[in-house]
Amino acid sequence: MTNILVTGGAGYIGSHACKALKGAGYTPVTYDNLSTGWEDAVQFGPFEKGDLNDRERLDQIFAAYQPAAILHFAALSQVGESMREPGLYWHNNVAGSLTLFQAAVEAGCLDVVFSSTCATYGDQDNVVLDESSARHPINAYGSSKRAVEDILRDFEAAYGLRHVIFRYFNVAGADPEAEVGEFHQPETHLVPLILDAIDGKRDALTIFGTDYETPDGTCIRDYVHVMDLVDAHLQGLKWLEEGKESRAFNLGTGSGFSVREVIDRAAAMTGREVPTIEGLRRPGDCTKLVSGSTRAVSELGWSPARSTLEQMIGDAWRWHQTGHYAK
Ligand code: UFG
Numbered sequence: 001m002t003n004i005l006v007t008g009g010a011g012y013i014g015s016h017a018c019k020a021l022k023g024a025g026y027t028p029v030t031y032d033n034l035s036t037g038w039e040d041a042v043q044f045g046p047f048e049k050g051d052l053n054d055r056e057r058l059d060q061i062f063a064a065y066q067p068a069a070i071l072h073f074a075a076l077s078q079v080g081e082s083m084r085e086p087g088l089y090w091h092n093n094v095a096g097s098l099t100l101f102q103a104a105v106e107a108g109c110l111d112v113v114f115s116s117t118c119a120t121y122g123d124q125d126n127v128v129l130d131e132s133s134a135r136h137p138i139n140a141y142g143s144s145k146r147a148v149e150d151i152l153r154d155f156e157a158a159y160g161l162r163h164v165i166f167r168y169f170n171v172a173g174a175d176p177e178a179e180v181g182e183f184h185q186p187e188t189h190l191v192p193l194i195l196d197a198i199d200g201k202r203d204a205l206t207i208f209g210t211d212y213e214t215p216d217g218t219c220i221r222d223y224v225h226v227m228d229l230v231d232a233h234l235q236g237l238k239w240l241e242e243g244k245e246s247r248a249f250n251l252g253t254g255s256g257f258s259v260r261e262v263i264d265r266a267a268a269m270t271g272r273e274v275p276t277i278e279g280l281r282r283p284g285d286c287t288k289l290v291s292g293s294t295r296a297v298s299e300l301g302w303s304p305a306r307s308t309l310e311q312m313i314g315d316a317w318r319w320h321q322t323g324h325y326a327k
Pocket residue numbers: 077078079117118119141168169170171188189190191193205206207208209219220221259282285289
């Protein structure tokens with residue numbers, strides 16, 4: 001069996017990727033410091049607790065498992081937090097990735113699939129965001145991810161570390177079998193917060209800004225089902241296995257939904273009211289982030305077939321009602 005090192009495998013997207021990797025015949029080796037992840041989410045392969053900034057521990061892991069490639073998910077990912085504490089983002093995301101890549105190069109593990117973000121593009125009104133769009137992040141989270149992309153470019157030139165970069169748009173939904181799902185503490189993401197508000201786990205959802213220049217005044221995002229997203233990672237892995245050139249791909253569907261549209265759809269699907277409060281804009285939020293690229297579809301053969309609001313909300317709701325992790 002081929003080992004794949006999955007940093008952040010105890011997190012939301014990483015755990016779904018581990019399930020998909022196992023299904024495809026790989027052994028996912030989770031490396032996670034559990035700062036935001038859950039040991040309960042590691043169900044599909046070995047777990048090694050460790051931090052990206054711990055070079056000695058990383059050297060041990062590379063020696064023990066000899067992974068063929070790395071899926072690098074581990075990162076802090078909250079836009080708001082990154083504005084308040086940028087140092088955390090540079091330390092964890094940038095310095096941590098640098099340490100990981102240095103260890104990988106030394107161990108001869110030269111294929112990396114990296115989780116980047118559309119937040120690297122920044123707020124570019126009326127611009128179609130494709131992979132060659134300028135990267136002008138407006139928050140420290142986006143800056144940290146852009147910096148890691150740049151490290152990858154330089155490490156490829158110097159050491160032959162090859163990469164596939166995925167710039168995620170907004171990931172939502174859960175494993176349809178509800179073995180793993182989205183669970184953050186604290187929760188900051190729109191869909192799980194809506195579901196919490198629906199079933200009374202919190203009082204009301206605050207809508208962050210109703211005065212954006214969008215048809216209903218709320219921000220627009222391009223939502224992708226987490227299972228579609230992890231499919232792309234398997235295709236990215238194959239891309240590298242086949243020796244193709246390093247490449248960046250947007251992972252978005254090209255359709256945007258406003259905050260109000262997501263709320264209304266969740267209310268209609270669950271038959272419950274979503275209590276809401278109209279609040280102020282959240283610092284660092286872009287007005288509209290929608291992918292304008294089909295590169296992943298045409299080059300990787302990616303098909304984001306599950307990324308309808310119905311399926312994302314439906315799978316998230318099922319997980320919300322049945323699934324839990326305990327610390
Ligand atoms: N929102 C609210 N109220 C809330 C939470 C969110 O109105 O309580 C709004 C946000 O303002 C935004 C939308 O819902 O317009 C989606 O917000 P999320 O926090 O779910 O997602 P973000 O768009 O802020 O961030 C996500 C990822 C980031 C990534 C970013 C790129 O979490 O890692 O997408 O857009 F960088």
